[in-house]
Amino acid sequence: MKILLSHxxxxxxxxxxxxxxxxxxxSSRNLGEVGLSDLDDGAxxxxxxxxxxxxxxxxxxxxIFFPGGDIGKLAACGTINDISMMxxxxxxxxxxxxxxxxxxxxxxxxxxxxxDEICKxxxxxxxxxxxxxxxxxxxxKIVINTTGIGLAGRGKVxxxxxLSQGDKIIVSGTIGDHGISLLSFREGFGFxxxxxxxxxxxxxxxxxxxxxxxxxxxxxxxxGGLAATLNDWARKSKTGIIIHEEKIPLKPEVKAASSxxxxxxxxxxxxGKAVIGVRxxxxxxxxxxxxxTDEGKxxxxxxxxxxxxxxxxILETIVGGKRIMEPPVGDPVPRVC
Numbered sequence: 001m002k003i004l005l006s007h008x009x010x011x012x013x014x015x016x017x018x019x020x021x022x023x024x025x026x027s028s029r030n031l032g033e034v035g036l037s038d039l040d041d042g043a044x045x046x047x048x049x050x051x052x053x054x055x056x057x058x059x060x061x062x063x064i065f066f067p068g069g070d071i072g073k074l075a076a077c078g079t080i081n082d083i084s085m086m087x088x089x090x091x092x093x094x095x096x097x098x099x100x101x102x103x104x105x106x107x108x109x110x111x112x113x114x115x116d117e118i119c120k121x122x123x124x125x126x127x128x129x130x131x132x133x134x135x136x137x138x139x140x141k142i143v144i145n146t147t148g149i150g151l152a153g154r155g156k157v158x159x160x161x162x163l164s165q166g167d168k169i170i171v172s173g174t175i176g177d178h179g180i181s182l183l184s185f186r187e188g189f190g191f192x193x194x195x196x197x198x199x200x201x202x203x204x205x206x207x208x209x210x211x212x213x214x215x216x217x218x219x220x221x222x223x224g225g226l227a228a229t230l231n232d233w234a235r236k237s238k239t240g241i242i243i244h245e246e247k248i249p250l251k252p253e254v255k256a257a258s259s260x261x262x263x264x265x266x267x268x269x270x271x272g273k274a275v276i277g278v279r280x281x282x283x284x285x286x287x288x289x290x291x292x293t294d295e296g297k298x299x300x301x302x303x304x305x306x307x308x309x310x311x312x313x314i315l316e317t318i319v320g321g322k323r324i325m326e327p328p329v330g331d332p333v334p335r336v337c
Contacts (some may be wrong), residue, residue, distance in 0.1 A: 006330030010223025053088030056147040058144035066197030072114035079148040087158040088150030095129035101136040123240040163237035167305040168283035173298040179268035179333040205295040214282030231327035240309030267328040
């Protein structure tokens with residue numbers, strides 16, 4: 001089998017590749033509450049009464065500068081958000097950069113300044129790194145890897161598999177902004193004047209959300225979008241999830257572009273949104289807290305966890321019908337993260 005772009009897109013092809021070619025060939029054991037076999041966005045190591053939360057990610061976005069951000073901002077926010085989604089306070093990042101020979105130092109410095117700005121905003125430090133250069137034509141400009149660490153209390157790590165019947169599903173804002181914005185800008189479809197990437201660090205919002213309590217799952221819906229996140233949760237927690245389409249917040253530009261291009265916005269990557277599972281009795285309080293923040297001002301309760309349709313996500317459509325919200329097989333918008 002040859003590796004395809006779709007194998008790195010966050011959908012079912014990537015899940016199969018991980019299961020069939022990676023996990024079966026690697027030995028691992030859990031060192032904390034979350035390990036490799038959980039296939040969450042990170043893992044943890046138990047240290048006394050604390051959990052050290054760790055996540056790593058690589059960024060291959062094209063173009064490297066786009067409306068609302070650049071590859072540096074994306075790398076810093078992406079890893080900080082993965083730590084945050086597990087309930088960890090982000091504290092440090094590593095930074096590995098691979099560049100193509102001939103890459104402009106002015107562009108490198110612009111990217112580094114973006115990383116530094118996000119780190120300052122979130123109280124995170126870049127503490128170690130690595131720099132490599134490849135021959136011209138052997139790499140597309142620049143690739144960045146960031147590994148983040150954070151701290152959570154013992155027993156406080158948020159896992160994908162903790163949903164239970166009755167939990168409400170909240171999304172912190174409009175869906176599809178990042179992927180549709182990049183696609184439009186990259187291909188010249190003309191939406192770039194009004195639509196920007198949503199890339200943003202979410203820790204300040206998440207910290208307030210955690211203080212409300214009752215959170216059972218949390219994920220930033222990056223590769224594979226909302227559909228991939230919800231299907232992962234349903235499968236891991238062995239529950240069903242029903243989503244009310246009329247409640248999903250979408251910008252008019254995203255609706256228009258998705259319709260024109262034949263793309264399902266629920267499968268498109270987001271880089272500044274959170275999907276949160278929360279106990280029913282805490283849902284309204286959490287929604288109010290999210291809406292009080294800049295990052296969560298458009299938050300909505302979009303669904304709930306149900307006892308039937310186990311392992312499936314059901315979309316209650318705007319016209320009143322129901323259909324299965326399938327997980328994406330590949331990625332309708334490649335190289336957006």
